[in-house]
Structures are given as structure tokens and as C-alpha cells.
Amino acid sequence: MSAISPPAERIWWKQPIDKLEFIWIAIAFVWSLVMFVMMVYWHIAGGQNLSNETYKTTKEMFAAKTQAVVDKYTVRTGTDAEKQFPVVKPPAGSDIYLIGRLWDWWPIYELEKGKTYKLHLSAMDYMHGFSLQPQNINIQVHPNYEHVVKITPNQSGTYSIVCNEYCGIGHHTMVGRIYVK
Amino acid sequence: MATTYRICPRSGLQFDTAAEKLMRWNAVAGVLALLLGGIMALGVILTRWPAVHLLPADQFYLALTSHGVNMLLFWIIFFEMAVLYFASSTLLHCRLATPKIAWAGFWLMAIGAVMTNVAIFQGESSVMFTSYVPMQAKPHFYLGLILFAVGALIGCFVFLGTLVVAKAEKTYEGSIPLVTFGALTAAIIAIFTIASGAVILIPTLLWSLGYIREIDTIMYRIVWWAMGHSSQQINVSAHVAVWYAVAAIVFGAKPMSEKVSRSAFFLYILFLQLASAHHLLSDPGVGSEWKVVNTSYFMYFAVLASMIHGMTVPGAIEQAQRAKGYNKGLFEWLRKAPWGNPAFSSMFLSLVGFGFLGGISGVMMGTEQLNLLIHNTIYVPGHFHATVVIGTTLAFMGLTYFLVPVLFRREVLFPGFAKLQPYLFGLSMYAVALVMMGAGTLGVSRRHWDMAFAGAGMAYEWPGAAYLMMGLTGIAGVVAIIGGGGWILQIVFSLLFGKRLDEGETRSTPIPLTLPPQTGAHAAHVGTPGTMVLALVFLVSFILYYFVNWKYLSSLWGMA
Numbered sequence: 001m002s003a004i005s006p007p008a009e010r011i012w013w014k015q016p017i018d019k020l021e022f023i024w025i026a027i028a029f030v031w032s033l034v035m036f037v038m039m040v041y042w043h044i045a046g047g048q049n050l051s052n053e054t055y056k057t058t059k060e061m062f063a064a065k066t067q068a069v070v071d072k073y074t075v076r077t078g079t080d081a082e083k084q085f086p087v088v089k090p091p092a093g094s095d096i097y098l099i100g101r102l103w104d105w106w107p108i109y110e111l112e113k114g115k116t117y118k119l120h121l122s123a124m125d126y127m128h129g130f131s132l133q134p135q136n137i138n139i140q141v142h143p144n145y146e147h148v149v150k151i152t153p154n155q156s157g158t159y160s161i162v163c164n165e166y167c168g169i170g171h172h173t174m175v176g177r178i179y180v181k
Numbered sequence: 182m183a184t185t186y187r188i189c190p191r192s193g194l195q196f197d198t199a200a201e202k203l204m205r206w207n208a209v210a211g212v213l214a215l216l217l218g219g220i221m222a223l224g225v226i227l228t229r230w231p232a233v234h235l236l237p238a239d240q241f242y243l244a245l246t247s248h249g250v251n252m253l254l255f256w257i258i259f260f261e262m263a264v265l266y267f268a269s270s271t272l273l274h275c276r277l278a279t280p281k282i283a284w285a286g287f288w289l290m291a292i293g294a295v296m297t298n299v300a301i302f303q304g305e306s307s308v309m310f311t312s313y314v315p316m317q318a319k320p321h322f323y324l325g326l327i328l329f330a331v332g333a334l335i336g337c338f339v340f341l342g343t344l345v346v347a348k349a350e351k352t353y354e355g356s357i358p359l360v361t362f363g364a365l366t367a368a369i370i371a372i373f374t375i376a377s378g379a380v381i382l383i384p385t386l387l388w389s390l391g392y393i394r395e396i397d398t399i400m401y402r403i404v405w406w407a408m409g410h411s412s413q414q415i416n417v418s419a420h421v422a423v424w425y426a427v428a429a430i431v432f433g434a435k436p437m438s439e440k441v442s443r444s445a446f447f448l449y450i451l452f453l454q455l456a457s458a459h460h461l462l463s464d465p466g467v468g469s470e471w472k473v474v475n476t477s478y479f480m481y482f483a484v485l486a487s488m489i490h491g492m493t494v495p496g497a498i499e500q501a502q503r504a505k506g507y508n509k510g511l512f513e514w515l516r517k518a519p520w521g522n523p524a525f526s527s528m529f530l531s532l533v534g535f536g537f538l539g540g541i542s543g544v545m546m547g548t549e550q551l552n553l554l555i556h557n558t559i560y561v562p563g564h565f566h567a568t569v570v571i572g573t574t575l576a577f578m579g580l581t582y583f584l585v586p587v588l589f590r591r592e593v594l595f596p597g598f599a600k601l602q603p604y605l606f607g608l609s610m611y612a613v614a615l616v617m618m619g620a621g622t623l624g625v626s627r628r629h630w631d632m633a634f635a636g637a638g639m640a641y642e643w644p645g646a647a648y649l650m651m652g653l654t655g656i657a658g659v660v661a662i663i664g665g666g667g668w669i670l671q672i673v674f675s676l677l678f679g680k681r682l683d684e685g686e687t688r689s690t691p692i693p694l695t696l697p698p699q700t701g702a703h704a705a706h707v708g709t710p711g712t713m714v715l716a717l718v719f720l721v722s723f724i725l726y727y728f729v730n731w732k733y734l735s736s737l738w739g740m741a
Contacts, residue, residue: 007439020709134644173637
């Protein structure tokens with residue numbers, strides 16, 4: 001009698017459980033609870049939680065809001081190496097808007113280290129993937145949804161935003177930039 | 182409805198002739214999908230190997246789409262149909278319910294698989310396996326998937342019908358075998374999966390035909406993944422059942438406790454389907470409470486189930502081996518295992534790799550906040566090559582070594598290569614999974630044609646270590662393709678040219694399964710200290726890796 005035959009004991013559910021097997025189940029159960037609690041605990045005490053603030057939007061509405069921030073806070077026009085995108089330096093604590101579209105992240109932001117910003121993310125066409133490097137923070141970006149994420153850069157430097165959701169033939173050229181000073 | 186029953190002289194198993202033919206055709210169709218998916222894998226891996234960078238972008242995305250669909254759906258589900266028919270009609274000694282309808286299911290699956298592949302190779306449906314809206318494929322891409330799913334659904338119901346037949350015709354006594362119970366778990370999850378697939382793919386088909394204006398992207402991801410992830414849970418249930426089956430076939434191993442193993446399968450039925458949340462942890466629009474409850478399969482009860490199987494399968498082997506006298510020390514039972522028997526070595530490599538590489542990485546990336554670290558990076562395919570390729574494909578390959586003589590009645594050719602193949606394929610796939618996870622930890626994207634960002638205005642420069650990892654992915658991937666391709670050639674040659682083995686007796690009535698008389702005396706209890714030590718090593722690795730990633734997360738930009 002083995003696992004490919006019916007159980008030899010008809011009343012198999014009354015067979016006692018092996019001691020080591022039982023200990024292992026108990027350990028695994030406790031570990032499962034620890035892992036569950038960790039996620040809840042991090043919401044209370046951790047510094048990295050993805051915001052749940054989301055709004056329905058339209059491409060036109062989101063583009064208009066982004067344009068308004070760009071018009072207000074642009075400090076210079078980017079060089080050729082920056083695709084001549086506007087470089088925008090918003091005040092600390094403000095709302096900033098980032099557009100994902102085939103195949104750019106627009107515009108370029110200049111942020112201050114240690115200051116908090118409300119980053120609004122949305123896509124203009126397909127889904128895109130916001131992958132901040134070399135930090136390695138990865139967020140899915142949907143069209144018609146506006147996701148508001150509070151970010152606080154903790155190190156200065158030049159950061160790239162790689163697109164890591166497949167978005168067609170030019171996907172690999174979709175890289176944007178954020179400066180932190 | 183008269184059928185005949187063949188008693189296999191090598192295994193003593195009894196095959197309903199109608200079911201046997203279905204098993205063979207389904208297994209062969211699966212292997213053909215594996216062959217196509219494997220050829221595509223070569224194109225994918227040689228392109229992602231930065232020093233080679235073989236294909237142009239359009240062909241790369243086409244190959245990747247085909248690779249995903251053929252491997253994750255067609256290969257595995259065809260093979261699972263064979264496993265379902267085996268676990269019902271063969272193990273229960275009964276006739277297959279409605280073989281004609283089962284054939285209709287098979288042909289629907291076959292037509293669907295061909296149709297979707299045609300759509301992909303026509304070149305305008307390179308939308309990846311996931312076909313996220315609003316990127317649109319041609320209508321026959323979706324239609325093929327729907328036909329395939331309907332065919333598979335029919336197969337699941339034929340399986341359930343066969344259980345009813347066996348019960349009604351009293352072909353067995355007591356409860357169904359554990360392996361059949363595992364297959365039943367797989368079938369129940371499959372029905373949920375396929376229904377979810379229909380719920381999302383039918384509107385998507387109508388959208389691609391122009392009858393529906395828009396499909397909501399978040400809804401698509403939630404419902405699609407109820408198919409996409411749950412279909413991998415069919416695999417988990419099926420390959421765990423195969424582990425138990427191989428342990429039983431090779432060692433005569435008896436489950437440590439029927440109660441525990443069956444309860445663990447039952448936990449799968451209750452909780453595994455929640456996993457579509459794993460794919461939405463870094464998405465807007467769904468709340469943290471939903472994410473936490475679902476991603477953890479409601480407090481990790483499905484992980485608990487896998488940890489139970491992870492101990493009870495080797496535990497059953499240890500008990501069987503110790504009962505045979507391999508009692509020295511903690512590990513004599515394992516050292517003296519038949520490491521040259523490819524059915525066993527495949528199964529054991531599958532078990533260890535699934536647990537250590539696939540399981541631990543899966544729980545890490547399925548943690549709500551930790552997912553931010555790896556979402557859409559090549560860590561994700563690293564994880565699922567450990568679960569699906571090492572876990573499922575390798576287990577199925579191992580089972581096939583047993584099935585060639587028993588089901589196909591041919592001798593396995595090249596037995597020397599057969600001894601090596603599980604190590605060649607399995608260990609190189611361990612390496613593939615590890616280096617992909619390494620590259621993903623450094624941030625390298627999945628589904629990305631060029632990590633050098635040729636033509637990008639503001640290219641990012643990956644660290645040298647990322648290039649090294651992707652180079653190693655290429656090398657290990659090519660070795661794995663040699664190991665997998667070698668297996669396909671070996672099986673195909675054995676089926677075509679292997680020595681024919683004698684069929685055994687054919688009868689017109691099945692021999693029912695009877696239980697031995699209950700004597701009341703229990704066999705002496707055998708402990709499993711070796712397995713416990715292995716389980717604790719696993720636990721320590723799990724805990725360390727889990728908390729290292731929290732440490733990494735805590736160093737990132739603040740987010741709230």
C-alpha cells in the first residue's frame with residue numbers, strides 16, 4: 001500500500017500523526033504567522049509602503065495637470081543628452097506629475113534630498129513600469145488611473161527611471177531621469 | 182461502451198485501453214509544445230545574453246510571447262491531462278468516463294494551441310503571455326486560448342466523471358489514493374482557473390473584434406492573474422502529486438500520514454487561488470488590506486501546505502528506506518537512494534529546487550512591501566523558472582522515464598544519457614534561476630530587449646555585476662536547453678525506435694482494488710530524523726533570506 005493505492009487503513013483520519021511531522025507543522029504555522037504579521041507591522045513602523053491613493057483620470061486631464069506643474073517650475077531646458085525635456089524643480093512638499101508614454105518618462109525633475117514630494121503617476125497609452133534605478137523601486141503605471149505616491153529621496157545623485165513593463169518595440173529606449181540634490 | 186484493460190507486466194498497473202491512448206496523445210502533444218517553447222527559449226536566452234544579443238527586437242518579443250504561452254500553458258496542461266487520466270482510470274482500476282468527449286476536449290486544446298501559435302508567428306500578436314490590455318493582439322490569439330481552455334475544462338470534467346464511475350462501479354475500496362486526491366485538487370483549481378480565463382478572455386476577444394470599447398486595465402490584471410497564477414497552482418498540485426507518485430513507485434513509499442498530506446492538499450483548494458494578488462502588489466487601485474490578505478493566501482496557509490508536503494514527501498521516502506535497513510546515521514537512506522534512476526533524481530531535484538529556490542523567493546516577492554524591490558524585474562522569471570521548470574517540468578520529465586516503458590511499451594534508449602539528464606537539466610536550471618534572481622535584485626528588467634538601452638536618449642548604465650549575471654544566465658540557459666532538448670530527443674527516439682516491450686495480458690473486465698484484511702497490528706513506527714534536519718536547514722535559509730530583504734527595503738527612499 002502506498003501513495004498510489006487507497007489507504008490501507010480505512011479509517012485513516014484517526015491514525016496518529018508522527019511526532020516530528022507534528023513539530024514541523026507547528027514550526028511552519030508559527031513562521032507563517034510571523035510573515036503575515038511582518039507586513040502589517042511594516043505598515044505601522046516601516047518607512048517604505050506603497051500608497052493606496054488612486055484616482056480615476058483621463059489622459060487629457062493628467063497631461064494638463066502635468067503641463068501646469070512644468071509651466072510653473074521649469075528651471076531650464078534640458079541638454080541634448082536630456083532630450084531637451086524641461087527640467088522641473090518644484091518646491092519641497094509639492095505635487096509633482098510624471099507621464100509615462102511611448103517611449104518617454106516626461107518631464108525631468110530635480111528634487112531635494114530629505115524632502116517629501118507627492119508623485120502622481122499615470123500612463124498615456126499602454127501600461128508602463130516605473131523602475132527607479134539604482135534604487136530599485138518598481139511600480140506599475142496604468143493609463144486612466146492616477147496613483148499618488150509620497151516619496152522622500154534619502155540620497156543625492158542622478159537616478160534613472162527605466163520602463164519595466166513591456167510597451168512595444170521601443171520599450172528599451174524608454175528611460176527617464178530624476179536628479180536629487 | 183465496451184473497452185478492454187491491459188495489465189502492464191512491468192508495473193502491475195492496469196490501463197483502460199481508451200484512457201491509455203488519450204494519455205499517450207496528450208503527453209505527446211505536450212512534448213511538441215515543449216519542443217517549440219524550447220526552440221523559442223534559445224532565441225530568448227541568446228538575446229538576453231548581452232555579449233550575443235542575437236535577435237532583433239521584434240523577433241525577440243515574438244519569441245518571448247511564444248515561449249511563455251507554449252511552456253506555461255500548452256506543455257504543462259497537455260501533460261496534466263495525461264496525469265489526470267492516469268490518476269483516475271489507472272489508479273482506480275476503472276474505465277474512463279466518456280472517452281469520446283475526452284477526445285473532443287483534446288482536439289479543442291490542439292486546435293486552440295495551433296491557432297494561438299499561428300497568431301503569434303504571423304507577427305502581430307507579440308503581446309507576451311499576459312496580453313495586458315490595452316495592447317492588442319489579433320482576435321485568433323485570444324480565440325485559440327479560449328478553445329484550449331474549454332478543451333482543458335472538458336478534460337477536468339471527464340476526470341471528475343471517472344471518479345464517479347469508479348465509485349459507482351466499486352472498482353476500489355476505502356478512499357481514493359493520495360495521488361488521485363492530489364490530482365483532484367489540481368482539477369478543482371483548474372476549473373476555477375479556466376473559468377477566470379473565460380471571464381477575462383472572452384470580453385478581451387470581443388474588444389479585439391471591436392464590440393467592446395475598453396477593458397479596464399486593473400480589472401484585467403486581477404482577473405487575468407486569477408487564471409495566470411492559478412494555472413501555476415494547478416502545476417503545484419499536480420507536481421506534488423507526481424512527487425508522491427514517484428516516491429511510491431520507486432520506493433513503495435507510503436505517506437507518513439494520510440490525514441496530514443490530504444489536509445495540506447485541502448489547504449491548496451481553499452487558499453491557492455488568492456494568489457492573483459501577487460501580481461498587483463505594486464499596482465494602484467487595490468488597497469493594502471486586500472493585498473495583505475490575498476498575497477499571503479490568507480495568513481500563508483498555502484505556504485504552510487507546501488512546507489508540509491516538502492517534509493512529508495522526503496519523510497515518506499526516509500521511512501521506506503529505513504524500513505529496508507538503510508538505518509545508519511541521519512542520511513544513509515538518502516545516500517543509498519537510487520541516484521542513477523532518472524525518475525527519482527528528477528523528482529528529488531525538483532523537490533529541493535522548488536522549495537529552496539522557488540518557494541523562498543516566491544514568498545519574499547509575494548510580500549506586499551518587498552514586492553517593490555523586484556516587481557517586473559528579471560527576478561520574477563528567475564522565481565518561476567524555479568517553480569515551474571524545476572518544480573513542474575522536471576517532475577514531469579522524471580515521471581516520463583517511468584511512463585515510456587509502462588504506458589508507451591518501449592524501452593528507454595540511451596540509458597547512460599538518461600542517468601545524467603536530470604542533473605544536466607536540473608542543475609543548470611538551478612543556475613539559471615539563481616543568476617536571474619541575482620540580476621533582478623540589481624534591478625534588471627524582465628521582458629526587455631536591450632539592457633544597454635541602444636537608442637535611448639537618457640540611457641541608464643547597469644552595474645558590471647548585472648552584465649555578469651545576465652551573461653551567466655545566457656551560459657546556464659544554453660546548458661539547460663541542451664539538457665531539455667536532449668530529453669526531448671531521447672523520449673522521441675525511444676518512442677519511435679526503442680525496443681518494443683510486451684503488452685501484457687488484456688482483459689475485458691477490470692480487476693478491482695481490494696484492501697488487505699485489517700489485522701489491527703501496525704508496522705513498527707519509523708522516525709524521520711534526517712528529513713527533519715533537512716527541513717530545519719530549509720527553515721533557517723528561509724528566515725535569513727526573508728529578513729535580508731527587509732533590511733534592503735529599509736535602505737530605500739521613504740515612501741508612504
